[in-house]
Amino acid sequence: MGALSDLRIVDCTQVLAGPYCTMLLADMGADVVKIERPGGDLIRSNPPFCEGPDEEAYGGYFQSVNRGKRSLELDFGDERDRQDFLSLVEEADVVVENYRAGTMEKYGLGYETLKEHNPELVYSSIRGFGDPRTGETDRQGQPSFDLIAQALGGVMEITGQEDGPPTKVGPGIGDLFTAVLNAVGILGAIHHRERTGEGQYVDTAMYDAMVSMCERTAYYYSYTDEVLTRQGNSHPTLFPYNSFEAADGHVVIAAFSDGHWRALCDAMDRPDLVADYPDAASRLRNRDSLRAEIAAWTREHTEDDIVDALEGRVPVAPVQDTADIFDDPHIHAREMLADVEQPGADRDVTVAGCPIKFSETPTGPQGRAPLLDEHRDELLGTGGENGDGAATARGDD
Template identity: 50%
Template sequence: MTSRPLDGIRVIDLTRALAGPYCTMLFADLGADVIKVEPPQGDMSRTQGPHREDDELRAFGGYFASINRNKRSIAIDLTTEDGKALLRRLVQDADALIENFRPGVMEGLGLSYETLREVNPRLVYGAIRGFGDPRTGKSPYLDRPAFDVVAQAMGGVMAINGHPDSGPTKVGSGIGDIFPAVLTAFGVMAAVCDAGRTGQGRFVDVAMYDAIVSLCERVIHQHSFAGTVPGREGNDHPLLAPFGVFPASDGWVAIAAPLDKQWARLCEVMDRPELAADPRFATNAARVVHRDEMRAAIEEWTGVRDRAEITARLADTVPTGPVNTAEALFTDPHLTVRNMLAQVEQPGSATPVTLAGQPVKVTGAPPEEYRRAPLLGEHTDEILTELGCRAEEIARLRADRTAH
């Protein structure tokens, strides 16, 4: 077997910015034919940096490159009747269409799920919105715009992220976009499997707000079971100890030893048998209560050792790892072996760029390859030809600026 899991699946990608393109990239990386339908001016993120110093073309920067690889691009003006007709033709043989417009945009274009379902009854329609779609539950916030920081704030993650003496803290990575994207990919793929059995597609809707609430699951059960309102606890865990980040002589290291046997092993490595015997630290529950004393003992040991020594002495038996910077990631042999540092051509630059690879690994597939993100409309003629357009029709569509 040398096929990729999603070979033969076609996804029409009307997304822009981060959440939607990350979702469709997951499909593309695993073999789906993802056709990125862009407006004549292109996805708004094409102009975002960073850019290579030698890149005078500036077709797109790192933002766009990272989440639009392995796709084909066709530029269509969906405000025109011919443009809408082209999208309907694209949908005829597609397995899924995914968009992340605000509610009502596709309806305003005459391209709603219900309309497109008439063209292709087995079409799965995926939507990522700030507060969901009225088809699945009309939120009082339905018409509000949303970005990652809003989803993180409202979904609860900022209330538990950061140190107790600081204000709410945003997670550095755009999880308010990326986690909804992953859930949408899961939901769309589940519906595609269902359509294979029933011949009928479904509307799949993920709200960014909902996704972050799901990500913060323990906040919900803690409040329900115990009536507590979880707050910011720095790098500690409210229910597990030790479980956090500790200073080393050259940076920081994460150590998690909540199981009693792990705690005993940590005490052995630190040459502190009295800590293992101390009733204040005998169980995880006791260590949570006496967290400050426990932390002080661990920091006394870690603070005079570098991260490499701490990791070497603990990691085989106690979950341990250094707090890595981007620079450290580029030299970690694990990421090289796992093909998580993907080398990809960058138009306008003499040397390839490195992107985060695909973490979903499958057996029996050909070696992972990453095609660069497409130029705007790079595959317009190719895709129109696949739709059965003759050369004169393509020329007309280009002349009246329906296709680019």
């Protein structure tokens, strides 16, 4: 049994941020019931596919963040479906949604209404700019995506090469980091409820999350009045802490402490650099010339040779691609790649595993992602996917 196996989550989320949050809870054992709009989550049809998509297939995007959940298709514009939803809420611990502010209220399913049906309910929302209940602003109601959050929150301003444009971080951290914070908030609210019997509203905004993630820029500006900007793979206050070209790829080296600096210079056979730059302040002042010295050494050696020379003495690593990660025994020992069934395919597919590990309770995918409305009968007892509660179309929100 997972650590959260006594919790039921009613999941009214779609695309990435909300589903990733509830995926983490499912990986820890929670029963996550995914409520899908008519036609299903918007990213069910997103590639890649193992086979050509059909009416019930879903691609890797949906599989990755919806594994281990149960699916129920409901139309909130339909009175019977709203009643079915409320019957689930009455038995739930948590409701999670990531619609625009006001959407659930439009259907008479806002927090205050749901709380009347379940006073101990934890209600959680993920929005671009938060919910008016926790701090009203003129941005609320505006749509937001990862790109918007990274731009507003300062991530893009500090990402990229010094002479290049602001750059988005590769993974959708505006969604993913917000989702992780929301999961933490949900568990905090559950703990509060265990102590007091009181449910509450949990709100996590993508813009807020990106400001929190860029905590360095906030304190740096406060202390110095200086606005941090792009400086490639280097660090504003630590050196060396950077990537370097090798003969066959790239490595990263973090040797900013005095001990690590001495070990790096020893591997380079450069005792003169230790003597000339014995402390962090002198190295930081001369970072450009010292970076050139280190780069000249790394270019003459392969990634493996550099790692062999420094590993155990200096923090060092090759820059890996996904194929390298799939080949890394560490990743397999940590169960960070998980195989799940892919409906319609003649093979399993691989998704990222759960990074949360416990000593006593298992974590990880609890099975494949669901087909649309796959669990109607067991959740509502309506006789299968085409029962009386079958959903009808409604507009986007």
